[in-house]
Every structure is written in structure tokens, then in C-alpha cells.
Amino acid sequence: MPGTLGLIGSGMIGTSLARLAVAAGLEVILSNSRGPQTLAALVAGLGGRARAATPAQAARAADLVVAAIPLKSFARLPAEALAGRTVLDTANYYPERDGHLPELDAGELTSSALLQRHLARSHVVKAFNTITPHQLRTLARPSGAPDRSALPIAGDDAGAKAAATRLLDMLGFDAVDLGPLAESWRSEPDTPVYVRPYLGDVPAMNVADFLAWTSRTPGVAVPAARVRELAGTAVRRPAGAARLPSEG
Template identity: 45%
Template sequence: MNTVGIIGAGEVGSNIARALISIGYNVVVANSRGPETLRQLIQSLGPSARAATAAEAAEAGDFVVIAVPLKLANDMPVMELAGKIVLDTNNYMSWRDGNYPMIDSGERTVYELRQEHLPTSKVVQAFTHIQAPRITNAGLPRGARRRLAFPISSNFPEAIELVAALFDRLGYDTVDNSPLRESWKTAPGQPAWRDLNHQNRDELIENISKAQRFVLR
């Protein structure tokens, strides 16, 4: 695997692209406005990056990063994402995404909804607990006491394995909080979210254990 499709070219998507290029990946980047609007970004990323449509990025990637809000789910290239591991970077923010009653009621998590929108893909929560500019520069060697840790969640063990290995190469630890229905434990407002800037693996495990479910009515 050496090519990653990235759908979303904002702060999150562009910083993930830089991080992946730094460890040897090629990236194919798409946004909602068309490849011609990405010239400046692609130039800054260098020869390991190229611009494409969302469908082209999905088809080209050995795995794919989605760095756009859930509200744009209808714009996802479902067919081209079929069978692929899809890293979902989204955190549910009602002020941005609008209200999703199934999430607010606790019936579904945001990643379960993404999985339902992409029924033939293998969705995994990833890159949700780090500020975008830090993705490229906050990594530490394996075993470092203050190495940051991030939650990952999926219904597919192979997706967890891929993302855990990817984060390790980037200098981060992970905590498997699978399956997707358990991902509410790291959602905004939970202890794991409040400490996202500085928690190591042991601290993240403890914070996940402190999660309390609350329902918006």
C-alpha cells in the first residue's frame, strides 16, 4: 500500500496529506470545488501529491481518508469506496453539521452513520483527537513516556490493524475502542475529548473508562 486517497483538502486533510507524504506515501487529494482549485496545495505538497475528483481519489487510494463533515455524506463516491478501508476524521458538531436525532438520542454514533452511508466500505475512526497542525510535528518515538495516544474504532479488525500501524509510523500510540457503537466514549464532551492535546496511552484508557452517556433531547 503506497497511495492514499484524501477527500477533503481543508486544514485537516492537507495536514494529513503532509504527514503521510513524510512517511513515504503518495496522496491523491480531492475537494468539493474541483482539482483545478488545488494547484497551490499540490505545489506545496510536492511531487508525491496530485489533485483529483473525489471519485478518482477514492479509486486511486489503497485506503482513503475522509476529512469532511458528516453533512456532506451524500457527496461521497460510494461505488469507488467499496471494499476499501475508510478513515473518518469527523467529530460530530451540531453547530456545524446540523442536528442528527439518531446521534443526539444515542441510537447511533457518528461513525455508525458513516458506515451506513458507506455499507460496502470498512469505516474506522481516525485523526479525531489531535489539532490538525500538530499531526505533522507532535509524534514521538515508540516507548516515549509522553507519546500521544488516539482512540480508534471500527467494526473491522483489519481496519484497526492498518490505522494502528499507520499511527505508530507517525509517532503516536492508539487505543482500540471498537466497535463503532462504542465510539461515543471519546466524543466531544467526554473526558477523552477534553484531554485530547496531551494524553498518553494509559491516560486515554483511563479517560475512556470514565465516559458517561448523555442524551440530547
């Protein structure tokens, strides 16, 4: 069972995960690209179980590490410090934000497989990429709750996926294993399980309005059977055509 969770990236997803982890009794090490000093207010708000560090320090000190960064920044992850670690990848590929990556556009790799290639000595697990930050917190439920939601995971290492499943359980979610990283496209943007099931009906709006709207929406419970069903109906489309969930 993980005792210390390292977070590389302290944006909205990273912050939501940190709050859930502290509430679950985990020690949390937060980091970002701007330095530990920029995280003082966040750490103070999280309480005594949280501290700030550099990404390399967080990677070395944690039992599990979450990479909560935009895909375009994957090359900045400290590969040496992450060697031998399980790394949970929350990133999604949006060409309009990340720039076009030919291997992803052509479907030759999934975004998590690209990260795994960079972190050749780590065990990458795709996780937490299908849910918006506010719903990550509002939909968390204790194990066995009738309205508990599930989130998809994918990875090439069975032990790493087991560790990710235990973490999800501690944070309030069941896990649905989609298989190896090559199958993680089933939870990527523009697939049936991505974001919308956890929100219900989403009106058309721009990115800023979408984020504000999600912060006022409690979300919709999506049980494991439904996640499995939605992932099974996915059809692989060109990754370069993916849109932000707020874009109509």
C-alpha cells in the same frame, strides 16, 4: 503497509494528515468538493509525492482513504468508489454546524455508524477526530519515543482497524482500540479524551480565537494508557448537547 493515502477533504485536518503522510514516505492523493484545480498550490507545496484528483479517483487509487469532511457532507462521499475500501472517519457531530440528526441526538447511532450505513460496502474506522490540526503535526513522534501520544480508533472490522493502526504508527502515533463503531461515542465531542488532553488548559474563547490559539500551542503528549483511561471514564450524554471545543 499502506503505500498510497487518499484524502477526501483538504481542510485543516486533511492538510495536516497529508503533510505527515508525505514526510512518512507515502504517496498522497488529495481531493475536495471543488475540484483538483483548487488544490494546485497545496500539492505544489507538498512535493512530488502528492497529486490532486476527484474524490472518486482518490477513493479508487488509494490503499487507505481518509474522509476528512464535516459530518453534514457525509452523503456526498462516493459510496461506489469506496466499496471494499477502509475509510478513516475524522468527522464529529456538531448540531449547530451539521443540523440536528435525530438518530444521533437520541443516541441510537454514533456518527461513524451513520457513515458506515452510507458506506455499506466499506470498512469505516473512527480515527483522528480527537486532536486539533496543529497538534496532529506537533505531537507526532517516532515509534518508541518516550513522549509519543496515542489516538483512539473504533471500527467493526479487525483488518480495517489493523490497517488504521499501521497508518497511525507511520504518521507518529500509537492507537488505542475502543472496540466497535457502537463504542466510538467514547471519543466524540464532550468526552474526556476529546481535544482537551492534547492541549492542556484551554481558556474560554470563541471559535476563531481558539483556532488561532491552537496554532501557537505545541500541545501535550497523551500516552496510550492515559487515552485508554480517559475513554473508559466517558459517560454518554445527548449528542445534541455537544459543544465546539472552543465554547467555554
